Amino acid sequence: EAGVAQSPRYKIIEKRQSVAFWCNPISGHATLYWYQQILGQGPKLLIQFQNNGVVDDSQLPKDRFSAERLKGVDSTLKIQPAKLEDSAVYLCASSLTDAGGPDTQYFGPGTRLTVL
């Protein structure tokens, strides 16, 4: 079974530029998550989708970050304009979310963003 795919793996941009990340979840997984992991910290949830609807975006800085999940499969996360403090690894995760009980999240390889 293929895992969570993300691209690009690395991105370097100047502050105030825009950037977009792409995620393809594990086939059949209904729930998709974007996390931000700053060096030395644990991942922080930015946004959660179930199918193509937003479940939780309470920690998403909406003045500069946006995300969408069209057709309930792939997702993109965009930052516009980027700030120095956005330098981090952006992790995408997915989970099956059947009605039977606890869920397990599987993480993609991440995109390492450096803002200069």
Place this chain on the structure above:
Amino acid sequence: QKEVEQNSGPLSVPEGAIASLNCTYSDRGSQSFFWYRQYSGKSPELIMSIYSNGDKEDGRFTAQLNKASQYVSLLIRDSQPSDSATYLCAVTGGGADGLTFGKGTHLIIQP
């Protein structure tokens, strides 16, 4: 604000010994608890999940949960150099909720 606390370490353990990692959480409504291992430059990898009070064993790993004390731990028996990594504790309210992570404990297994 949900919080998960871990000692950042580094925690240094001799090869073959037991490594003990600890985690406390603030939200009494938390239902599901996870330990992820993260090697430098890699993404988190799930190694244990636990949902009810008590111990859960899987190979060399044992997770322990005490909801009354809001405390989760991970024991690694017969520690190997390949166990050297950052161990992240994560909790959720249950179901498909997003994870709240601690900062992680950096574990070093000394050959």
